[in-house]
Amino acid sequence: MLTKVFGSAVFGVEATTITVEVNVDIGVGYHLVGLPDNAIKESNYRIAAALKNNGYKIPGKKITLNLAPADLRKEGSAYDLTLAMGILTASDQIRAEHLEQFIIMGELSLDGSLQPIKGALPIAIKAKEEGFKGFILPNDNAKEAAIVDGLEVYGVDNIAEVIAYFDKNEPLERTVVDIQEEFYKNLDFPEFDFSDVKGQESIKRCMEIAAAGGHNIILIGPPGAGKTMLAKRLPSILPPMTMSEALETTKIHSVVGKIKNMGLMSQRPFRSPHHTISDVALVGGGAYPQPGEISLSHNGVLFLDELPEFKRGVLEVMRQPLEDREVTISRARFTVTYPSSFMLVASMNPSPGGYFNDPDAPVTSSPAEMQRYLSKISGPLLDRIDIHIEVTPVPFEKLSEDRKGEGSVEIRKRVTSAREIQSRRFEGLENVHYNAQMNTKQIREFCQLDKASKTMLKNAMERLNLSARAYDRILKVARTIADLERSEAVHGNHIGEAIQYRSLDREGWLG
Numbered sequence: 010m011l012t013k014v015f016g017s018a019v020f021g022v023e024a025t026t027i028t029v030e031v032n033v034d035i036g037v038g039y040h041l042v043g044l045p046d047n048a049i050k051e052s053n054y055r056i057a058a059a060l061k062n063n064g065y066k067i068p069g070k071k072i073t074l075n076l077a078p079a080d081l082r083k084e085g086s087a088y089d090l091t092l093a094m095g096i097l098t099a100s101d102q103i104r105a106e107h108l109e110q111f112i113i114m115g116e117l118s119l120d121g122s123l124q125p126i127k128g129a130l131p132i133a134i135k136a137k138e139e140g141f142k143g144f145i146l147p148n149d150n151a152k153e154a155a156i157v158d159g160l161e162v163y164g165v166d167n168i169a170e171v172i173a174y175f176d177k178n179e180p181l182e183r184t185v186v187d188i189q190e191e192f193y194k195n196l197d198f199p200e201f202d203f204s205d206v207k208g209q210e211s212i213k214r215c216m217e218i219a220a221a222g223g224h225n226i227i228l229i230g231p232p233g234a235g236k237t238m239l240a241k242r243l244p245s246i247l248p249p250m251t252m253s254e255a256l257e258t259t260k261i262h263s264v265v266g267k268i269k270n271m272g273l274m275s276q277r278p279f280r281s282p283h284h285t286i287s288d289v290a291l292v293g294g295g296a297y298p299q300p301g302e303i304s305l306s307h308n309g310v311l312f313l314d315e316l317p318e319f320k321r322g323v324l325e326v327m328r329q330p331l332e333d334r335e336v337t338i339s340r341a342r343f344t345v346t347y348p349s350s351f352m353l354v355a356s357m358n359p360s361p362g363g364y365f366n367d368p369d370a371p372v373t374s375s376p377a378e379m380q381r382y383l384s385k386i387s388g389p390l391l392d393r394i395d396i397h398i399e400v401t402p403v404p405f406e407k408l409s410e411d412r413k414g415e416g417s418v419e420i421r422k423r424v425t426s427a428r429e430i431q432s433r434r435f436e437g438l439e440n441v442h443y444n445a446q447m448n449t450k451q452i453r454e455f456c457q458l459d460k461a462s463k464t465m466l467k468n469a470m471e472r473l474n475l476s477a478r479a480y481d482r483i484l485k486v487a488r489t490i491a492d493l494e495r496s497e498a499v500h501g502n503h504i505g506e507a508i509q510y511r512s513l514d515r516e517g518w519l520g
């Protein structure tokens with residue numbers, strides 16, 4: 010008998026429905042066709058054990074399983090449950106009249122229990138689009154699938170439940186998620202809050218500016234100055250995610266199977282990969298392409314702690330996605346694109362020993378050592394960082410004070426209104442939503458200076474020996490400072506403050 014059962018394959022952040030045809034006939038043999046990878050080819054061992062341990066079997070007949078469309082490569086172990094249900098039905102071991110109304114997926118353990126799958130959210134979105142009634146999948150992934158409205162989602166722990174549902178009409182418990190509730194639940198309670206930071210008012214101000222204009226930022230300072238602590242708090246002052254941003258971000262995290270027992274991610278992501286990371290893990294890729302850290306940071310913050318420790322090649326591959334806000338990975342048979350719009354926050358010690366020009370420093374580095382250390386970050390990557398700021402440690406007395414600093418919710422209000430001004434300014438322009446994204450032409454248009462400010466900037470550039478590349482960065486940041494003040498024009502004081510945020514040019518550290 011011939012049976013049809015449905016699964017799904019994920020490419021990039023989109024899913025494609027896979028039809029599994031199962032035919033059981035007289036004879037012997039087990040043929041799995043339609044470009045399955047090794048993990049799928051091995052599924053028969055898992056399926057055989059799982060069925061046996063639940064009182065069923067792979068019949069000793071000629072079994073043909075065809076995964077269609079045949080030209081699309083299918084990968085991973087998530088088809089175990091799909092294939093098992095097809096075999097049971099096609100060999101008349103169970104009755105399953107409504108099998109075709111569902112997408113059924115899950116990896117089987119030998120006892121029949123189910124392991125989580127990747128990409129449940131994009132699969133659910135596609136299932137809804139194509140008019141499926143429901144989606145049966147492992148419990149761990151049920152919530153992320155259930156945020157799709159109008160699709161019945163059933164999270165299950167064991168194949169026995171699925172068999173009982175189809176064969177004996179035993180009910181499955183439907184997973185229901187209130188997407189609005191899920192979205193608003195954590196919105197105002199970020200994990201880390203700026204009120205935990207003692208002192209550091211000027212750095213907090215600087216991070217507020219970075220958040221307001223979407224500027225990439227680098228924090229420079231000795232060990233223990235609080236760089237990591239400050240960076241972790243940046244997502245809490247970015248404007249709250251919109252529902253569509255939350256969906257985009259959740260989708261990417263779903264594709265890597267990183268959403269356990271959660272519905273919608275409504276907090277902006279904060280990712281801080283270790284400096285030993287490979288370029289594939291950072292930007293995405295691999296034989297079976299997966300999104301990298303830059304995509305997992307989509308709509309949030311990517312924090313590269315100890316920037317000069319990263320391999321230069323790894324930093325280089327990040328340049329294009331930083332510019333395009335998406336990354337495209339090409340393989341012989343297909344191309345996938347992952348979104349990667351994130352704010353880059355980097356930190357560095359000013360020297361390999363951790364200190365710069367500090368007579369009391371416990372370690373010192375020779376000029377040659379310093380040059381080697383800093384050479385990795387000079388040039389193109391640094392060109393994409395608008396704000397450089399030095400972080401000096403807060404003195405002990407300040408640390409031990411009880412007084413709390415201003416909290417993230419307050420700061421975020423100012424950031425959000427500055428962003429609103431920018432949205433209105435760039436309305437109708439493609440690819441520009443906030444100041445950091447302006448190109449040279451737009452900078453000329455939107456950051457016009459009066460004569461006095463122009464002279465001031467010119468003098469400062471000469472006095473501090475600032476490079477030409479610093480010029481545009483200063484104008485952009487000054488624009489953001491003016492926006493935070495709701496000032497239509499960019500004035501001298503805005504320029505003056507922006508100039509302070511070019512430590513790496515000013516100190517001549519990078520030559």
Ligand SMILES: Nc1ncnc2c1ncn2[C@@H]1O[C@H](COP(=O)(O)OP(=O)(O)OP(=O)(O)O)[C@@H](O)[C@H]1O
Nearest residue numbers: 205206207208209231232233234235236237238403
């Ligand atoms: N301004 C501050 N307010 C409150 N706690 C602080 C402050 N600065 C530092 N700390 C404390 O010091 C610890 C070390 O700070 P953090 O790890 O952020 O330093 P760092 O600059 O990242 O150092 P490293 O270069 O070694 O990574 C923090 O976990 C925090 O407890």
Ligand SMILES: [Mg+2]
Nearest residue numbers: 236237238314
């Ligand atoms: Mg640190």
